[in-house]
Amino acid sequence: MLLELQNISKQFDQKVVLENINLTINSGEIVSLLGPSGSGKTTLLNIILGLTKIEQGKVIFNDEDVSHVAMKNRGFNIVFQDYALFPHLNAYENIVYGLRNKKEGASAEDVREYIDFLELKPHLKKRIGELSGGQKQRVALARTLVTKPKLLLLDEPLSALDGVIKESIKERIKSIAKEFNLTTIIVTHDPEEALTISDKILIINQGNISQFGTPFEIINQPKNDFVKEFILRQLQIKRQNIFHLFGEKYA
Amino acid sequence: MRNAKPEIRIIFIIILLLFFAFLFIPLIVLFLRSFMMEDGGIGLSNYIASLTNDALIHAIGNSFKVSGVTAIITTTLAFALAYAVNCTKIYQPLKGAVKIGILIPMLIPTITYGFAIMYTFGNQGLLTKLFGRNLFEIYGFNGLLIGYVIYTLPAAFLLIHNSFKYIDKKFIIVSKLMGDRTLRSFWNTVTRPLLGALGGAFVLSFILSFTDFGIPASLGGTYDVVATQLYQAMLGSIPDFSEGAVIAVLMLFPAVIGIFLLNYLERFNFHYDKFSETEITSSKFRDSFYGVISAIILLGMLSIFAVMFITPFVTAFPYDLSFTWEHIAGVFQSNDLVSVYKNSLIVAVLTAVLGTVIAYGSALLNARTKVKGRQTVDVFSMITNTVPGMVLGLSYLLLFNGSSLKGTFLIIVLCNIMHYFTTPYLMAKNALTKMNPGWETSGELLGDSWVKTVYRVILPNSISTVLEMFSYYFMNAMVTISGVIFLVSAQTTVVASKINELQHFAQFNEIFVLSVLIFLTNLLVRSVCEVLQKKVEIYKK
Numbered sequence: 001m002l003l004e005l006q007n008i009s010k011q012f013d014q015k016v017v018l019e020n021i022n023l024t025i026n027s028g029e030i031v032s033l034l035g036p037s038g039s040g041k042t043t044l045l046n047i048i049l050g051l052t053k054i055e056q057g058k059v060i061f062n063d064e065d066v067s068h069v070a071m072k073n074r075g076f077n078i079v080f081q082d083y084a085l086f087p088h089l090n091a092y093e094n095i096v097y098g099l100r101n102k103k104e105g106a107s108a109e110d111v112r113e114y115i116d117f118l119e120l121k122p123h124l125k126k127r128i129g130e131l132s133g134g135q136k137q138r139v140a141l142a143r144t145l146v147t148k149p150k151l152l153l154l155d156e157p158l159s160a161l162d163g164v165i166k167e168s169i170k171e172r173i174k175s176i177a178k179e180f181n182l183t184t185i186i187v188t189h190d191p192e193e194a195l196t197i198s199d200k201i202l203i204i205n206q207g208n209i210s211q212f213g214t215p216f217e218i219i220n221q222p223k224n225d226f227v228k229e230f231i232l233r234q235l236q237i238k239r240q241n242i243f244h245l246f247g248e249k250y251a
Numbered sequence: 252m253r254n255a256k257p258e259i260r261i262i263f264i265i266i267l268l269l270f271f272a273f274l275f276i277p278l279i280v281l282f283l284r285s286f287m288m289e290d291g292g293i294g295l296s297n298y299i300a301s302l303t304n305d306a307l308i309h310a311i312g313n314s315f316k317v318s319g320v321t322a323i324i325t326t327t328l329a330f331a332l333a334y335a336v337n338c339t340k341i342y343q344p345l346k347g348a349v350k351i352g353i354l355i356p357m358l359i360p361t362i363t364y365g366f367a368i369m370y371t372f373g374n375q376g377l378l379t380k381l382f383g384r385n386l387f388e389i390y391g392f393n394g395l396l397i398g399y400v401i402y403t404l405p406a407a408f409l410l411i412h413n414s415f416k417y418i419d420k421k422f423i424i425v426s427k428l429m430g431d432r433t434l435r436s437f438w439n440t441v442t443r444p445l446l447g448a449l450g451g452a453f454v455l456s457f458i459l460s461f462t463d464f465g466i467p468a469s470l471g472g473t474y475d476v477v478a479t480q481l482y483q484a485m486l487g488s489i490p491d492f493s494e495g496a497v498i499a500v501l502m503l504f505p506a507v508i509g510i511f512l513l514n515y516l517e518r519f520n521f522h523y524d525k526f527s528e529t530e531i532t533s534s535k536f537r538d539s540f541y542g543v544i545s546a547i548i549l550l551g552m553l554s555i556f557a558v559m560f561i562t563p564f565v566t567a568f569p570y571d572l573s574f575t576w577e578h579i580a581g582v583f584q585s586n587d588l589v590s591v592y593k594n595s596l597i598v599a600v601l602t603a604v605l606g607t608v609i610a611y612g613s614a615l616l617n618a619r620t621k622v623k624g625r626q627t628v629d630v631f632s633m634i635t636n637t638v639p640g641m642v643l644g645l646s647y648l649l650l651f652n653g654s655s656l657k658g659t660f661l662i663i664v665l666c667n668i669m670h671y672f673t674t675p676y677l678m679a680k681n682a683l684t685k686m687n688p689g690w691e692t693s694g695e696l697l698g699d700s701w702v703k704t705v706y707r708v709i710l711p712n713s714i715s716t717v718l719e720m721f722s723y724y725f726m727n728a729m730v731t732i733s734g735v736i737f738l739v740s741a742q743t744t745v746v747a748s749k750i751n752e753l754q755h756f757a758q759f760n761e762i763f764v765l766s767v768l769i770f771l772t773n774l775l776v777r778s779v780c781e782v783l784q785k786k787v788e789i790y791k792k
């Protein structure tokens with residue numbers, strides 16, 4: 001056991017955004033937060049990160065209550081949906097930005113390894129504006145990994161990318177998590193993405209946990225109508241469309 | 252970011268203190284002073300005395316009349332120019348000339364306009380010589396009108412020009428395709444979406460003219476306006492601080508109403524958030540019409556300023572037009588004038604540096620932190636926008652008269668910083684709001700403190716705006732007279748207020764030399780800032 005959320009609730013001026021979230025995530029797992037727009041995914045991610053304060057509930061990390069530990073001291077890190085890369089620095093300068101602040105961060109050796117692994121070598125001298133979406137994504141990922149986070153958070157890492165790049169980044173994230181044994185939490189609103197990338201999926205609807213389980217469990221034992229109607233239905237339509245496109249011989 | 256960090260709180264407190272000491276308290280003192288009676292009691296007697304004073308009532312009437320006519324003319328001309336630049340296919344270099352030429356008046360003190368107009372239309376003026384007779388009487392209404400129009404045209408043009416950018420010109424084509432007649436099309440696609448901006452330009456020109464001191468100081472003659480009355484009350488032969496306070500409050504009134512109107516008119520502006528670049532259709536008649544109009548406006552303005560550049564280089568304008576360095580050399584040999592120019596430089600540099608720091612810090616708090624009460628900065632910005640320079644200067648005079656701040660550069664600098672706060676603040680706020688909201692969090696997660704993130708990330712990404720703010724503050728501090736006229740001492744006289752003194756000795760050559768110096772200094776600062784901005788842009792790409 002690594003990260004535990006106990007009874008987390010969150011309101012923004014009277015409006016309940018999250019209600020009684022209980023959850024345990026194990027070391028090295030990739031977990032997706034899946035839910036429709038406005039369901040509270042980003043809010044939950046920000047609570048784990050320490051950016052959003054909670055009035056109720058606890059965030060426990062390795063048996064230590066970090067609910068009131070400042071964001072900076074939790075040792076987690078995030079890749080924002082829009083990357084928040086610094087445009088006045090080039091790709092390399094962005095990647096090593098945090099190095100001079102963190103002594104326990106990555107060594108020069110590690111940095112080279114991340115750069116190789118993310119295939120960023122040819123792009124190091126480029127300015128942020130010259131990078132494609134997928135390249136920016138990888139630079140942001142590298143910048144975050146360099147700080148050696150204990151927990152990696154990704155907010156919609158794939159939504160700004162197109163088809164082929166999406167698949168390759170997906171694989172990359174998966175292999176990073178495995179290679180560096182990094183516990184990773186990914187926010188997404190795409191069921192297919194969630195089910196193919198993660199070990200476990202947390203489905204949120206209107207601030208409540210709809211179901212938490214492995215992809216197999218979600219597909220085969222949907223717990224309620226929401227999971228059936230909104231999550232599985234989407235996948236079935238997609239499957240039909242694809243069968244239709246390729247014809248019966250692929251069925 | 253969520254719970255304010257100590258360093259953020261400290262900055263906030265400093266800014267609050269500054270605005271309390273140098274904006275709120277002076278204004279409160281001014282108000283109180285206007286109600287304070289001779290026996291020390293509180294009452295309306297000052298107001299009654301002033302409002303039964305025929306001369307003042309007459310001056311207020313004059314101010315309304317000349318400012319109103321100015322506003323109508325300026326708005327019309329500014330609209331014609333903005334339309335020519337944005338919606339016609341007039342000769343491209345002419346467009347460029349309009350966009351740059353229109354800004355020239357901003358580089359010169361308003362008081363100089365007056366003398367330039369005198370030398371153009373006056374008894375010995377350039378045009379008078381050309382036509383062989385006086386075209387019209389320039390002292391009084393006509394002269395003020397010309398001066399105010401020149402003074403307010405740049406601001407009005409910029410306002411309308413900016414709004415044109417938010418108009419989707421494709422609608423002009425759509426309207427044509429729908430079969431609209433010219434007039435109806437013009438109304439629906441240009442005038443109607445610009446109503447807010449046109450109203451804004453009108454109000455802005457009105458307030459600027461109503462509160463300016465430089466132009467009536469040089470051209471007013473016996474035609475009294477509120478600004479000259481205020482000056483008389485405070486620095487005339489029999490100073491009357493109570494009357495001054497009352498006039499200042501009366502001057503504040505239209506300005507306050509004007510600012511509310513401006514905010515209200517803002518709602519009429521259309522904001523097409525997505526608009527496309529559209530090819531402008533050609534029209535021979537339209538293009539020649541607007542081409543001629545813009546050329547006339549521009550040439551008219553430039554011809555007035557031309558004397559300012561000619562006079563200092565000729566022996567005795569307009570009688571002896573032989574070239575000479577005498578006047579220029581004279582100014583540089585005069586310790587007095589050189590030190591006045593130095594004073595102006597000191598004031599402008601200090602204003603620009605400190606002002607930029609304060610405005611940037613305020614915008615930073617407002618746009619990029621969640622510190623409680625950060626909205627107060629917006630209130631400050633609205634108030635500084637409302638208070639005319641003369642009123643602010645007068646309130647400083649009343650409050651700091653007995654203090655050690657009196658007669659220092661610091662008090663002039665602070666007055667300028669407050670007086671011109673709104674625009675640089677909004678520039679910074681605008682730029683900072685557009686930046687990625689995740690940078691502070693990213694910086695923090697990467698181990699930076701807030702201050703360090705500001706220094707390493709936020710600042711480098713807003714250098715261009717900072718330069719813009721700097722040059723705005725610098726140029727305005729260089730040319731302002733209304734803001735500082737009550738605050739300068741013999742040791743801290745700046746060029747604009749010196750010109751006001753020189754006119755009494757008819758030293759017009761010196762006046763023009765000093766004005767040209769200001770103009771060139773402003774031009775230099777502006778150009779350096781622009782070059783640096785371009786450099787930053789290239790470097791960013």
Ligand SMILES: Nc1ncnc2c1ncn2[C@@H]1O[C@H](COP(=O)(O)OP(=O)(O)OP(=O)(O)O)[C@@H](O)[C@H]1O
Pocket residue numbers: 012013017035036037038039040041042043044189
């Ligand atoms: N700072 C805030 N103040 C007030 N309400 C907020 C705030 N942040 C989020 N909310 C509200 O909380 C709810 C959940 O927002 P959240 O951003 O967590 O949704 P999400 O699941 O990430 O949605 P999306 O898929 O659109 O990103 C929304 O209704 C949103 O309006």
Ligand SMILES: [Mg+2]
Pocket residue numbers: 041042043
């Ligand atoms: Mg979200």
